[in-house]
Amino acid sequence: MSHKSAKDFFAPLAVGAPAPLREIPARPSRAIHFFDPSNEKMAAKVPGMIGTVDVLLGNLEDAIKADNKVAAREGLVKIAESTDFGPTQLWTRINSLDSPWVLDDLTTLVPAIGDKLDVIMVPKVQGAEDIQYVDRLLAQLEAKADLDRPILVHAILETARGVANVEEICGASPRMQGLSLGPADLAADRKMKTTRVGGGHPGYLVRQDPPKDELGVSRIEAPRATYQQDLWHYTIAKMVDACAMHGIYPYYGPFGDIADVVACEDQFRNAFLLGCVGTWSLHPKQIAIANKVFSPSVEDIAHARRVVAAMGDGTGAVMIDGKMEDDASLKQCLVLVELAEKLAEIDPDLKAQYDAIEVDA
Ligand SMILES: CC(C)(COP(=O)(O)OP(=O)(O)OC[C@H]1O[C@@H](n2cnc3c(N)ncnc32)[C@H](O)[C@@H]1OP(=O)(O)O)[C@@H](O)C(=O)NCCC(=O)NCCSC(=O)C[C@](C)(O)C(=O)O
Numbered sequence: 001m002s003h004k005s006a007k008d009f010f011a012p013l014a015v016g017a018p019a020p021l022r023e024i025p026a027r028p029s030r031a032i033h034f035f036d037p038s039n040e041k042m043a044a045k046v047p048g049m050i051g052t053v054d055v056l057l058g059n060l061e062d063a064i065k066a067d068n069k070v071a072a073r074e075g076l077v078k079i080a081e082s083t084d085f086g087p088t089q090l091w092t093r094i095n096s097l098d099s100p101w102v103l104d105d106l107t108t109l110v111p112a113i114g115d116k117l118d119v120i121m122v123p124k125v126q127g128a129e130d131i132q133y134v135d136r137l138l139a140q141l142e143a144k145a146d147l148d149r150p151i152l153v154h155a156i157l158e159t160a161r162g163v164a165n166v167e168e169i170c171g172a173s174p175r176m177q178g179l180s181l182g183p184a185d186l187a188a189d190r191k192m193k194t195t196r197v198g199g200g201h202p203g204y205l206v207r208q209d210p211p212k213d214e215l216g217v218s219r220i221e222a223p224r225a226t227y228q229q230d231l232w233h234y235t236i237a238k239m240v241d242a243c244a245m246h247g248i249y250p251y252y253g254p255f256g257d258i259a260d261v262v263a264c265e266d267q268f269r270n271a272f273l274l275g276c277v278g279t280w281s282l283h284p285k286q287i288a289i290a291n292k293v294f295s296p297s298v299e300d301i302a303h304a305r306r307v308v309a310a311m312g313d314g315t316g317a318v319m320i321d322g323k324m325e326d327d328a329s330l331k332q333c334l335v336l337v338e339l340a341e342k343l344a345e346i347d348p349d350l351k352a353q354y355d356a357i358e359v360d361a
């Protein structure tokens with residue numbers, strides 16, 4: 001781990017590069033929607049998606065055929081140049097740092113469309129050194145392109161070493177915007193015995209204790225309920241803590257079973273409840289799931305506003321519907337209320353739903 005002084009941490013890494021941000025803005029990013037810029041049919045859909053999704057991400061890495069890498073890069077440049085993204089953020093996922101494509105990805109994209117790119121997602125990040133490499137290179141390219149704001153960096157947590165180093169990754173640069181879980185590569189790297197892209201597994205379960213017969217002997221053959229467990233709980237919780245500690249944002253990641261919209265919603269909601277601000281969408285139908293799950297429900301906002309109203313100056317304790325509320329539950333309610341306010345600014349449907357709530361303290 002390098003030992004930068006505090007004053008150097010926020011100094012530009014190249015002469016003429018824009019100053020790093022001191023705080024990462026909390027822009028709505030419930031769904032990061034992936035598209036393949038080399039796929040003309042998919043790319044043609046992108047302009048029509050603006051305003052319906054918080055983030056559009058031109059993917060250059062895995063899921064793009066080796067023969068299409070250059071076409072994807074050029075396709076992204078063309079789309080970004082010819083499109084006004086309005087309220088929707090534009091992100092890209094570059095190729096991995098050990099690949100033959102990544103240098104050209106960065107040296108092409110930053111001069112051509114650096115003014116339109118909000119965040120660059122870096123896959124397979126292993127440690128702070130990977131972020132520091134990208135950090136310096138981006139500063140040089142930003143200075144050359146005369147950009148007036150820094151491009152932020154998002155890391156995918158998809159190697160065992162990356163998970164072990166998650167805190168140093170989050171703190172490696174003031175560009176760090178957030179982290180996503182990469183469950184497919186992470187499973188392979190850890191030698192997990194799954195074959196899926198995210199989500200649960202029927203074999204990962206706990207079983208109810210066996211009933212006993214009249215002699216007190218366990219009847220292990222008796223029918224017993226099993227409960228599927230979440231394979232990703234540990235990693236997501238670790239990621240959420242590391243991000244919160246560094247003031248950056250955690251995201252779930254991909255859910256590969258596109259047809260199973262029910263389990264997708266469950267997996268996304270677990271991540272939302274644990275502290276994630278958003279997730280990925282791989283197919284247009286996952287956008288609505290993400291927008292629903294990562295927007296606080298009307299019921300939660302109604303309750304949160306009641307607590308805020310009842311708590312007055314925020315000190316002491318009150319009873320609401322038989323439950324004790326105090327400054328710590330108030331703070332939780334404020335997380336939801338503030339998120340709802342941010343989302344209402346960009347989502348008129350949600351604003352109407354939240355505005356219709358009547359609070360009787
Ligand atoms: C799953 C696939 C193959 C199904 O593609 P399909 O064509 O079979 O689906 P469809 O239902 O037939 O498509 C219906 C329509 O929607 C369009 N469409 C379909 N998808 C999109 C899209 N994303 N954006 C915009 N449009 C889309 C598609 O072109 C079609 O248009 P049409 O009605 O005009 O014929 C396709 O949706 C796809 O390629 N999605 C993106 C996949 C991707 O980006 N994967 C990489 C991220 S996950 C990952 O990398 C792992 C990770 C983190 O690294 C790690 O865990 O390690």
Ligand SMILES: [Mg+2]
Nearest residue numbers: 062158182185
């Ligand atoms: Mg991956």
